[in-house]
Amino acid sequence: xxxxxxxxxxxxxxxxxxxxxxxxxxxxxxxxxxxxxxxxxxxxxxxxxxxxxxxxxxxxxxxxxxxxxxxxxxxxxxxxxxxxxxxxxxxxxxxxxxxxxxxxxxxxxxxxxxxxxxxxxxxxxxxxxxxxxxxxxxxxxxxxxxxxxxxxxxxxxxxxxxxxxxxxxxxxxxxxxxxxxxxxxxxxxxxxxxxxxxxxxxxxxxxxxxxxxxxxxxxxxxxxxxxxxxxxxxxxxxxxxxxxxxxxxxxxxxxxxxxxxxxxxxxxxxxxxxxxxxxxxxxxxxxxxx
Amino acid sequence: xxxxxxxxxxxxxxxxxxxxxxxxxxxxxxxxxxxxxxxxxxxxxxxxxxxxxxxxxxxxxxxxxxxxxxxxxxxxxxxxxxxxxxxxxxxxxxxxxxxxxxxxxxxxxxxxxxxxxxxxxxxxxxxxxxxxxxxxxxxxxxxxxxxxxxxxxxxxxxxxxxxxxxxxxxxxxxxxxxxxxxxxxxxxxxxxxxxxxxxxxxxxxxxxxxxxxxxxxxxxxxxxxxxxxxxxxxxxxxxxxxxxxxxxxxxxxxxxxxxxxxxxxxxxxxxxxxxxxxxxxxxxxxxxxxxxxxxxxxxxxxxxxxxxxxxxxxxxxxxxxxxxxxxxxxxxx
Numbered sequence: 001x002x003x004x005x006x007x008x009x010x011x012x013x014x015x016x017x018x019x020x021x022x023x024x025x026x027x028x029x030x031x032x033x034x035x036x037x038x039x040x041x042x043x044x045x046x047x048x049x050x051x052x053x054x055x056x057x058x059x060x061x062x063x064x065x066x067x068x069x070x071x072x073x074x075x076x077x078x079x080x081x082x083x084x085x086x087x088x089x090x091x092x093x094x095x096x097x098x099x100x101x102x103x104x105x106x107x108x109x110x111x112x113x114x115x116x117x118x119x120x121x122x123x124x125x126x127x128x129x130x131x132x133x134x135x136x137x138x139x140x141x142x143x144x145x146x147x148x149x150x151x152x153x154x155x156x157x158x159x160x161x162x163x164x165x166x167x168x169x170x171x172x173x174x175x176x177x178x179x180x181x182x183x184x185x186x187x188x189x190x191x192x193x194x195x196x197x198x199x200x201x202x203x204x205x206x207x208x209x210x211x212x213x214x215x216x217x218x219x220x221x222x223x224x225x226x227x228x229x230x231x232x233x234x235x236x237x238x239x240x241x242x243x244x245x246x247x248x249x250x251x252x253x254x255x256x257x258x259x260x261x262x263x264x265x266x267x268x269x270x271x272x273x274x275x276x277x278x279x280x281x282x283x284x285x286x287x288x289x290x
Numbered sequence: 291x292x293x294x295x296x297x298x299x300x301x302x303x304x305x306x307x308x309x310x311x312x313x314x315x316x317x318x319x320x321x322x323x324x325x326x327x328x329x330x331x332x333x334x335x336x337x338x339x340x341x342x343x344x345x346x347x348x349x350x351x352x353x354x355x356x357x358x359x360x361x362x363x364x365x366x367x368x369x370x371x372x373x374x375x376x377x378x379x380x381x382x383x384x385x386x387x388x389x390x391x392x393x394x395x396x397x398x399x400x401x402x403x404x405x406x407x408x409x410x411x412x413x414x415x416x417x418x419x420x421x422x423x424x425x426x427x428x429x430x431x432x433x434x435x436x437x438x439x440x441x442x443x444x445x446x447x448x449x450x451x452x453x454x455x456x457x458x459x460x461x462x463x464x465x466x467x468x469x470x471x472x473x474x475x476x477x478x479x480x481x482x483x484x485x486x487x488x489x490x491x492x493x494x495x496x497x498x499x500x501x502x503x504x505x506x507x508x509x510x511x512x513x514x515x516x517x518x519x520x521x522x523x524x525x526x527x528x529x530x531x532x533x534x535x536x537x538x539x540x541x542x543x544x545x546x547x548x549x550x551x552x553x554x555x556x557x558x559x560x561x562x563x564x565x566x567x568x569x570x571x572x573x574x575x576x577x578x579x580x581x582x583x584x585x586x587x588x589x590x591x592x593x594x595x596x597x598x599x600x601x602x603x604x605x606x607x608x609x610x611x612x613x614x615x616x617x618x619x620x621x622x623x
Contacts, residue, residue: 037407085598085602088602089602092605094351094406094407095345095351095410095554096601096605098351098353098407098410099550099597099601100598100601100602102543102597103594103595103597103598103601104594104598105594106543106590106591106593106594106597107591107594107595107598109587109590110587110588110590110591110594111587111591113586113587113590114585114586114587114588114591118586217587221539221540225414225415225418225539228411228414229415232408232411261426263422263425263426263433264422264426266418266422267419267422267423270415270418270419270422271419273411273412273415274398274412274415274416274419277398277399277402277404277408277411277412277415278398278402278404279402281402281403281404281408
């Protein structure tokens with residue numbers, strides 16, 4: 001196969017990987033601060049995808065316009081979930097938290113199945129088949145916009161955590177829970193905000209994914225797993241790690257799909273996960289586990 | 291026999307005996323539909339009990355038990371379809387394969403200190419790996435699935451596991467009873483106490499001189515080995531195997547719901563949980579059919595809500611408080 005085919009697929013993989021990275025970033029933020037493993041991550045993303053699909057089919061609202069509103073809806077959902085359901089579980093054993101999130105995941109995906117039926121839905125934008133050509137390189141317009149939006153969203157998130165006082169307060173909670181309480185931070189509210197931010201990330205990623213893949217109610221679990229693979233590969237709790245993991249997995253999937261068969265692509269993602277867990281359990285950019 | 295009776299109060303022995311007698315008599319009383327429901331309940335009770343050895347006794351959360359169900363089913367079904375080897379011999383082949391698979395996962399995880407959530411995700415990763423692998427493996431018909439020949443049988447053939455629901459019912463009832471006894475013995479053995487020590491505090495267990503690596507390995511391998519029977523039974527009861535279904539993560543989750551709702555780490559929890567969950571789900575299904583409502587996913591939403599309520603309201607499951615009520619001791623053993 002000629003080299004430029006590989007190059008095109010690789011670029012497409014990297015752009016998809018940026019969206020994956022944003023999705024995983026949400027998971028990483030939630031785990032890094034609240035210390036709860038969000039096993040309903042992919043399902044929350046599916047909610048965002050369905051809002052985007054319905055907004056497009058009913059009102060012809062482009063997913064890129066709906067990016068911020070849907071992220072806001074998911075933020076509210078995450079905030080409410082944390083305050084209403086998850087908060088009492090913060091101090092419970094790991095497996096209890098895990099099962100709680102599994103329960104939420106089952107409820108969300110099947111409620112969506114009841115509401116929307118099992119059929120795949122897609123967003124047919126005017127630019128769905130457009131592409132940009134730079135020399136031998138051909139880039140899908142949808143993937144380019146999705147990747148660019150992911151970069152903007154991620155940059156805003158990094159700025160929030162580095163520059164704003166609220167972001168610093170959340171980081172303080174993550175670093176030292178007791179210390180944060182001592183200096184008078186409202187940890188419960190900050191946890192809820194964090195869960196909201198994580199949900200907003202995955203919501204934004206979901207909206208952009210509607211440009212790239214079809215939406216069905218039951219795709220949640222596979223994206224939950226994908227987010228885990230990415231976050232563990234990059235380092236659980238490390239924000240740059242989540243992005244790097246996303247790029248790596250996006251690229252691997254694209255190249256594996258091209259070289260072998262598309263149905264085998266996630267096998268390679270899992271192979272990377274197993275290798276990372278065995279040889280560098282804290283992830284590529286993660287801090288050493290205590 | 292004496293060891294089996296040890297630690298069982300006369301009251302709980304009487305209650306267990308009564309339950310067993312009712313279950314043995316059941317096929318003479320109830321119709322085929324209810325019998326099929328009972329078969330499914332006992333299948334979940336068996337598989338949940340098998341999972342419970344790993345999580346409930348030794349504290350290792352596996353969310354990928356579908357890999358053992360699927361492997362065992364595929365081994366027995368392939369042997370049967372290709373070579374005409376009966377399921378019991380197939381089971382003899384499946385047990386070491388599943389135990390070895392568990393040993394590989396356990397070895398990789400425990401040797402490299404992969405624990406807790408990371409361990410759970412590793413188990414999912416292996417199950418997904420198997421799912422995609424079998425989905426693309428032409429030898430076992432890949433994604434189009436493996437089918438066992440279905441014919442009308444004049445009489446029950448226990449050796450080949452071909453027959454009517456009553457035969458399947460007694461097979462799974464006997465297996466569930468045997469596994470219950472095995473778990474009872476395991477819990478009262480030296481190894482059982484080591485497992486509980488590891489579950490409660492692994493560091494402390496190691497400090498008292500327990501070879502935690504070895505006993506965690508035993509837990510995974512025994513759990514995988516006994517799970518293999520459930521896989522073979524499933525394959526021969528339903529007569530079809532699709533990688534998309536048998537290895538799916540929802541299959542792994544399905545079998546842990548019973549023990550979680552009944553009570554993780556208890557002996558009777560998985561059985562009670564299977565009865566409660568499957569019983570209620572079937573009742574819901576019948577009610578919806580009677581009302582003419584067709585909602586795929588409604589049962590799953592119901593499962594989710596049950597799980598949510600139990601995890602939030604009864605952290606130890608339904609059985610411990612119920613056991614205290616029945617006066618058969620509510621200790622988490």
